[in-house]
Amino acid sequence: AQTVTQSQPEMSVQEAETVTLSCTYDTSESDYYLFWYKQPPSRQMILVIRQEAYKQQNATENRFSVNFQKAAKSFSLKISDSQLGDAAMYFCAYRRLGAMRFGAGTRLTVKP
Amino acid sequence: GAVVSQHPSRVICKSGTSVKIECRSLDFQATTMFWYRQFPKQSLMLMATSNEGSKATYEQGVEKDKFLINHASLTLSTLTVTSAHPEDSSFYICSAGPSGEGETQYFGPGTRLLVL
Numbered sequence: 001a002q003t004v005t006q007s008q009p010e011m012s013v014q015e016a017e018t019v020t021l022s023c024t025y026d027t028s029e030s031d032y033y034l035f036w037y038k039q040p041p042s043r044q045m046i047l048v049i050r051q052e053a054y055k056q057q058n059a060t061e062n063r064f065s066v067n068f069q070k071a072a073k074s075f076s077l078k079i080s081d082s083q084l085g086d087a088a089m090y091f092c093a094y095r096r097l098g099a100m101r102f103g104a105g106t107r108l109t110v111k112p
Numbered sequence: 113g114a115v116v117s118q119h120p121s122r123v124i125c126k127s128g129t130s131v132k133i134e135c136r137s138l139d140f141q142a143t144t145m146f147w148y149r150q151f152p153k154q155s156l157m158l159m160a161t162s163n164e165g166s167k168a169t170y171e172q173g174v175e176k177d178k179f180l181i182n183h184a185s186l187t188l189s190t191l192t193v194t195s196a197h198p199e200d201s202s203f204y205i206c207s208a209g210p211s212g213e214g215e216t217q218y219f220g221p222g223t224r225l226l227v228l
Contacts, residue, residue, distance in 0.1 A: 033215040043150075043203060045219035047113060091155060095215045099146045100207070102155045 002027045004094050006103035013082045014111050020067075021077045021106045023092030030054075032096035034068065034075045039089040039105075048090070051075065084110050114140050114210050118220030125196055126228055133191045133223045135162075135206030141186035142208035146217070147179075150203045159204075162189040196227040 003026045013019035025034070036048040051059045051068050058066050063083075067076045079086055087110045092103040115138040125131050135145055143164045148156040160181050161169040168181035178200075180192040189208075193200055203224050207217040 035216070037219075042221070043205075044221050045156075045205065045207075047216065047218070050216055095217070097215075099158045099161055100156075100217055101158075104155050 002029075002094050002096070002101050004092055004101050004103040006092055006106050008106045009104070010107045010109070012109045012111060013079070013086075015082055015084060017082055018078060018080045019082055019108065021079075021090050021092075021108070023075045023077070023103055025073050025075065025092070025094050027073070027094065027096070029096050032094060034066075035093040035095065035100070036064070036066070036075075036077045037091045037093060037102075038086075039091065040087075045091075049077065079108075082110050084112060086110050113216075114138075114208075114218045116206065116208050116218045116220040118206055118223050120223060121221060122224045122226075124226045124228065127197050128195055131193045131196055131225060133193075133204055133206075133225075135189045135191070135208070135220050137187045137208045137210075140208075140210035142189075142210070143186060145183060145189040145206055145208040147181065147189075147191050148205045148207065150205060150222075152203075156205060159191075162206075164189075193225065196225070198227045201225055201227045 005024045032053045034051045038046045049061045063080045089105045093100045117136045119134045145162040147159045162181045162183040164183045170176045183189040205222045206220045209217040
């Protein structure tokens with residue numbers, strides 16, 4: 001079974017600074033998708049970024065980028081120029097057919 | 113991105129009653145939808161996979177007779193919590209994704225269930 005591990009229960013960053021959230025996963029498949037979702041206090045799950053495993057180029061979405069290391073099964077999220085609105089729970093997720101599998105989450109605090 | 117709605121957003125019921133939660137894909141068709149449960153400060157735990165026109169597939173440990181799932185159309189899946197008890201109080205979230213978006217799932221806003 002696929003497992004997703006987020007080893008940082010909480011992270012803190014100063015406004016305008018950069019922070020990196022870690023995620024590792026376990027799979028025997030070669031073709032799959034990885035995602036980062038943000039869950040603010042409203043609890044609405046919001047897609048931040050996604051990565052196709054067959055693509056070597058790291059995905060980027062404005063201030064959000066990933067460092068995808070397929071051999072190491074690592075998928076970290078970098079948030080640049082952090083904003084107060086980035087404060088939320090962040091979940092790393094894996095999917096290949098079937099349902100998404102989520103990590104335990106990382107709570108990000110942004111200090112003004 | 114695609115939009116998934118859920119209704120109701122919040123429900124309070126008495127112990128022993130049944131509660132129905134609806135999940136709709138508003139701008140795409142979904143042959144498969146997923147239901148998750150989330151306890152405070154925890155991650156999303158998959159409960160079941162809802163399949164249009166066929167029986168749902170439940171995760172191990174989820175009582176299929178308690179959590180009835182019906183996926184009667186390509187845009188609607190319902191989760192009915194039967195004979196609800198206080199331990200069923202939780203946050204329930206559904207997800208679905210349009211084909212052609214590479215496995216991306218979009219989530220409903222969730223339903224907060226409180227059983228008294």
